[in-house]
Amino acid sequence: MEDHIILGGGIAGLSLAYFLNDRSIILEKEKQSGGxxxxxxxxxxxxxxxxxxxxxxxxxxxxxxxxxVDCNQIKRSNKIYFDGKFIKYPFENGIGRLSKTNREYCLTSFLNNAYENYDPTNMLQFFLKTFGEGITNLYLRPYNEKIWKYDPAFMDTQMVERIPKPPKSDIIKSANGIETEGYKHQLFFYYPKQGGFQSLINAYKERIKEKSKVINSVKIKSISSQKGDWKITTNKGTLKTKNLTNCMPLHELFKYLKAPVKIQKYVNQLKYNSMLVIALHVKKDNLGKNFAVYIPNKDIIFHRISKLNFLGANYKPSGGGSVLLAEITFNSGVSLNETKAVRKVIDDLLKLKFITKKEDILEINTHFIKYAYVIYDLNHFKNTDTILSYLQNKGINSVGRFAEFRYMNSDEVAARSKRLAKKLN
Ligand SMILES: Cc1cc2nc3c(=O)[nH]c(=O)nc-3n(C[C@H](O)[C@H](O)[C@H](O)COP(=O)(O)OP(=O)(O)OC[C@H]3O[C@@H](n4cnc5c(N)ncnc54)[C@H](O)[C@@H]3O)c2cc1C
Structure with a gap:
């Protein structure tokens, strides 16, 4: 009998094992942990x-x-590529670079906002109320439609509620070309000096290895319970525990649970986006000293392109040039032809003049992520509440981005693992 069994070896599972006092067994589908x-x-x-x-x-x-992990502290330099120009990020802090017509549209509709006195009931209404029509229509609406592939009028306000409303004085300054900063909580950030974000995962793994065990390349065959004991059958043997925590996506967990039709229906209604990440080593680029560039234009296949050289000395290819990461989202269930997508990324990089010629591309890697972004559609709250209560009643704990089906970054996931561990300890 194991003290704890944790399903999924992403940061949720690993941090939970770290914060738990007892020994845990983590079952991870992939060869490499970290999700x-x-x-x-x-x-x-x-x-x-x-x-x-x-x-x-x-x-x-x-x-x-x-x-x-040993990290570099880095000051953000992100841009939005709009109308052939690099606009300071967030958009509302860079409107001084827009054409006169667009600048005035953003400023007047922010200062005399017709939507100010409404209580927003969806994401689009939140944007209109908080930023006015100009900033919403020129940037927030097309960008969000592009990343979510879902109409913001049918998305919940949960995720955007934390976006701060900029002070009037900032928008006036920004319209007059005076630089201000928005989203100050991410103005400075940290990044591992080497090894990428995975270094954080490696550090957790190192710290749990005396006490707990990660079993990789696991194929779960069944999950069943009898009188409060959980039995997990896998290709690597059968395990039993009284304490089961799910850290893998809900859609995966429910493949093994014989849930009532009504509950399974709620699971099927949960919406998420998949993503294709394309890494390119290029000899030369024209992205300047920027890190992430956001592209609301829907004719361009990627919504964000990042230049990793920005992250420190170890992220510059030793032979010169730079590494660019392009991200493309698509709705679950929609199939994306990878070869065509790569071709389009290259065409778009040339079209935007982010690279000058195709021959400058030295190497390309692609990765498909099935569960990338939780979509907060208008039924999200009701669906997740019902599913998570069902699991809790069955005695299964849940923690993690897709295990709780919440838009969470790794910090929040780890914080929630810590909270759950405290309860279980
Ligand atoms: C594009 C993108 C950018 C992001 N940027 C940031 C950022 O800048 N900063 C930040 O802090 N966070 C960021 N995040 C969020 C961060 O990646 C997540 O919050 C975090 O990794 C979630 O961890 P998790 O363990 O909950 O889930 P996952 O990492 O999804 O882990 C789930 C694990 O379950 C495993 N699993 C699935 N099915 C099975 C199965 N059948 N059997 C066994 N195991 C299974 C998976 O292989 C995986 O290892 C970003 C996410 C994305 C997609």
């Missing part, structure tokens, strides 16, 4: 499944993660 926090390598440079930065409003977790 979305894994890193890979191109031309000797580590890159993440979409760049992961370390930042948090939770000082305790941030300090703890910083104590686990």
């Amino acid at each position: 979305l926090c894994r890193s890979y390598s191109i031309s000797g440079v580590s890159y993440d499944m979409g760049p992961h930065i370390m930042f948090s409003k939770n000082k305790e977790i941030l300090d703890f993660h910083r104590s686990l």
